[in-house]
Amino acid sequence: MANTAALFDDPFIPVRGDATIPVADIAPWAVLGTLIALIFLYFVSTEQGAFALFDGMYVHEYVHDGRHLLGFPCH
Secondary structure: OOOHHHHHOOOOOOOOOOOOOOHHHHHHHHHHHHHHHHHHHHHHHOOOOOOOOOOOOHHHHHOHHHHHHOOOOOO
16 A cells, blocks of 8 residues: 555645736637627617517517616616
8 A cells, every 4th residue: 555644745746936818718608608798788778679680579678677786777
């Protein structure tokens, strides 16, 4: 059986300096997240209004409570 006491002799593991994430790696995800947030905001705030993409009240009824929760009037 292996000697496991050697594993616990030095409990501290050295940590390297800064762990930076390059902006080039974050930028595409930030753009995608912003685009999704704007699409979501469009459907919650202005769908069934002057710029409606769909006929009927389906989207309006689907996001109705969220619209009031975010402070958008719809009545």
